[in-house]
Amino acid sequence: MSTQTILPVDRHFVSALSDRKKEPSWMASLRLEALELAGSLELPKLEKTRIDRWNLHSFGQYTESPQLRELSELPETAQNLLQSGEQTDNLLVQRNSDVVFHRISAELAEQGVIFTDLEEALQQHSDLLQRYFMSAVKMDENRLTALHAALWNGGVFLYVPKNVRMEVPLQALFVSDNAKASFCPHVMIIAEDNSFVTYVDNYVSVGDSEGLVHSGVVEIFAKQGAHVQFASVHNLRSSVTDLTYRRGILDNDARIDWVIGELNGGDCLSDTTSVLKGNGSRSNAKVICVGTGSQKLNVTTKAVHFGKNSDSDMITRAVMREEATAIINGITKIEKGATYANGQQTEKILMLSPQARGDANPMLLIDEDEVKAGHAASVGKVDPEQVYYMMSRGIDREQATRLIIYGFLAPIVSEIPIGKLEEQLKQLVERKLGQ
Incomplete structure (x- = not known):
């Protein structure tokens, strides 16, 4: 009805x-x-x-x-x-x-x-x-x-x-x-x-x-x-x-x-x-998101392969704090006939608060045999061993945590094709993280 x-x-x-x-x-x-x-x-x-x-x-x-x-x-x-x-x-x-x-x-x-x-x-x-x-x-x-x-x-x-x-x-x-x-x-x-x-x-x-x-x-x-x-x-x-x-x-x-x-x-x-x-087509997608407050994010990155020897790579990084929620979806679909296609994806979520929520959902939908496809996904907190190691080198805890977060986001931020925009993106991340 x-x-x-x-x-x-x-x-x-x-x-x-x-x-x-x-x-x-x-x-x-x-x-x-x-x-x-x-x-x-x-x-x-x-x-x-x-x-x-x-x-x-x-x-x-x-x-x-x-x-x-x-x-x-x-x-x-x-x-x-x-x-x-x-x-x-x-x-x-x-x-x-x-x-x-x-x-x-x-x-x-x-x-x-x-x-x-x-x-x-x-x-x-x-x-x-x-x-x-x-x-x-x-x-x-x-x-x-x-x-x-x-x-x-x-x-x-x-x-x-x-x-x-x-x-x-x-x-x-x-x-x-x-x-x-x-x-x-x-x-x-x-x-x-x-x-x-x-x-x-x-x-x-x-x-x-x-x-x-x-x-x-x-x-x-x-x-x-x-x-x-x-x-x-x-x-x-x-x-x-x-x-x-x-x-x-x-x-x-x-x-x-x-x-x-x-x-x-x-x-x-x-x-x-x-x-x-098309045959031989290529897609490279890099996505970052930062969630704060009580906001809700649903971020999907998808590649659909029809062409032979087509290639896709998707990387998503999310940092969540306070009570924010992130649902991160990665979907690789390889259609019948897309022989020798290669589809790879990675989704990683870094949690900065026990109240924050993050779900990484990698999906591989494969209708062809002669292909390559793979995924990696993780949801976790800042590694205390990494923080301890950096503190042992004279870096205080707050600075060590900040450097780890930037390193987590670096594979995407560094891909911005204009230098000034890359710097602006770094400043926006700092502002959202309250640093």
Whole structure:
């Protein structure tokens, strides 16, 4: 027996959103179809997590934000996350519901690179978006993905032409500083054959967000021989619920490197999946999360192998203190026909409090014989023997514990492709750990 679902918005709101933005008819229809689906679909079934008890209703209202004249108009917390205070090329900024700044260097534009907000791309490249939008993350997967398809705003569209190899990273900054404004960015990256690109983004909230829900989707399409480096750090306040689905589709010999930092203060659903469709495709995913207070984290990293000789490696590190809960899922799925595939995963959780809870759930789902697959998982406390050894070398207990924690997280923090962002990530970890 099904029960009627009360959605946070209605058809009038969604239609008005499309009209205001003068969207093509196919997008207007897709939004309404997605809203109808949301009313009939269930919430995702998460391992050992009652997501129905989370705040999933405060999606806010679409609120226009004025364009930035200077980046100094941003809150100081957001300004500090920019790669360079003076460099404004290859940068996009979304504030609440709208993209308020974006710029690409003349050199990249001359090579045919497109780096703009998704709403502008919808006007300029409608056919391309129609082919790819919500095709990696399906809007009928569950109620949350359907709601995102109906409510998305702002976002990033990055297109890299064939054989273009970008030496400089592109950066996006997503800022929420209005608790009543919807915050549902959609990131789409298309890397054509034999291209290379590094994309980095930060999510930050400022002030009292009053229970806002962030609903984000990332879709990456790496064509034959393409290489995409994707790094993302989420630092939303404790009053924000963060729901993020990331999906990469890899063709023959394509590669994607994920570096994800889940450093939110509130409840967080994070799903990062690589679909290794092509032969010889490769995926490398590194994820860290730090839980504090009473927050609940459900973090899933997944690799699905279809291609022969495809290779995936997933490493997740979580540090939990106070009464925080982390459910860390690693899923390697090797489909029939994916001969000589290799899927490896490691999940480790470090507990800093007897009240904290952590579960590491490695899963291997193998439908092919001629493959390699393996996993390792552990949940434990700081090793007192390591602390004693360091203290015997003249290091006090607090410093010794801090160094052990940093060493635990180092395999991921060191993979951040921009030096300044790596340093920012270290500072966020220190702040969350109260050190």
